[in-house]
Amino acid sequence: MATPIPTSRPSPERVFNTLNAFQQTAALKAGIELDIFTAIADGANTTALLAEKTGAAERGVRILCDYLTIHEFLAKNNGRYSLSQESAIFLNRHSPAYMGTLADFLASAEPKRNFDALTESVRKGGTSVAQGDNTKPNDELWVTFARTMAPLTTVSAGFIADLALAKEGKTCKVLDIAAGHGMFGITIAKLNPNAHITAADWAPVLAVAKENAAAAGVADRVAFRPGSAFEADLGEGYDFVLLTNIFHHFDVPTCEKLMRRVHAALKPGGKAITLEFVPNEDGVTPPTAAAFSLIMLALTDAGDAYTFPQYENMFANAGFVKTTQHSIPDSPQQVLLSEK
Incomplete structure (x- = not known):
């Protein structure tokens, strides 16, 4: 029997992404703390509008929102951001199913300190x-x-x-x-x-x-x-x-x-x-x-x-x-x- 030919070469991408996964937690927590998701729901859907709404730097908002788009919490089209279905339900303060408060426990200092050890x-x-x-x-x-x-x-x-x-x-x-x-x-x-x-x-x-x-x-x-x-x-x-x-x-x-x-x-x-x-x-x-x-x-x-x-x-x-x-x-x- 012929040996199967691998369809793709092994990649270090999983290792790299896992070692960097804390960045996803930090980015989502920052989005919640800045109320990015609610601001977009309220119509502040460009970098300039979001910077004005949140009081954050326009460069910081752009990079954070692009990162949240990469991880599918946001979508981006012609420079305008919109909420994913999950973000609209769980991260918009106007939603009755809002879960942004979870970050204050799940992403707090104590569990991070425990996992560092x-x-x-x-x-x-x-x-x-x-x-x-x-x-x-x-x-x-x-x-x-x-x-x-x-x-x-x-x-x-x-x-x-x-x-x-x-x-x-x-x-x-x-x-x-x-x-x-x-x-x-x-x-x-x-x-x-x-x-x-x-x-x-x-x-x-x-x-x-x-x-x-x-x-x-x-x-x-x-x-x-x-x-x-x-x-x-x-x-x-x-x-x-x-x-x-x-x-x-x-x-x-x-x-x-x-x-x-x-x-x-x-x-x-x-x-x-x-x-x-x-x-x-x-x-x-x-x-x-x-x-x-x-x-x-x-x-x-x-x-x-x-x-x-x-x-x-x-x-x-x-x-x-x-x-x-x-x-x-x-x-x-x-x-x-x-x-x-």
Whole structure:
């Protein structure tokens, strides 16, 4: 059999682009901070108009916008810029789906500092820079998270509300563990006027959830339990317990410890609803979920992106009789529904 002839020669382009990938983060963050996307949406679509609108140098605006065009956040035709579909939806402040606030958390100094030390974290098998034990408070980090990351919850919060049968309007008690901004419980409360939510998190973080509950008009049906999810009195008799993006911070024994507390807080027949990045057992697909393990290596002592069989085993060990996996449309995350 003849040896196949390669269709193209190996190129260092992937190596070059990956080593320079931090520039894409910086450029997008600069575009958000200068409000370039909103300015273009408002009609400032040339270099001169954008410079005037943003107060930035015309040369700087030209080079930044051309770079954002190269990476398909903008389009350019005859010297005029326009927004890509994604930028119009997620980066224009006038859009109800605006997500520019995510940059204040995802592109902040702390995760960059952690990843600068990734080699040492690989050697150690856990973070070498951050406070890696997330059973302990880290108010500055999690208050920033609560104030910036809520826009990312819209789709998943609605999906979870459907699993919690919110639209049926039945009286129910919901515990939202590591509530953060509180939007998962708040979404249920908005859809079900007979739902009563208890949000559990560190006290400074719950202050953000209180603001959001008031803004949503459901403050009278949201209660708060400050403290550690591993130590505070969580209450009992809940129909649903929400566990959104919490298990990936911990090792397996710690996850099981938390889930045993959840099992005790639920009424008979109650359900735990978990939102997580859940990779396949090969550890490399789907890409976004699988890659989340690296973030946990850099930021935590022992966290990970666990597979569905791993979650099934952990939750069974905590006393749950059945766990099913549910895919969220247009999301890299999965929801796990566990029955007591």
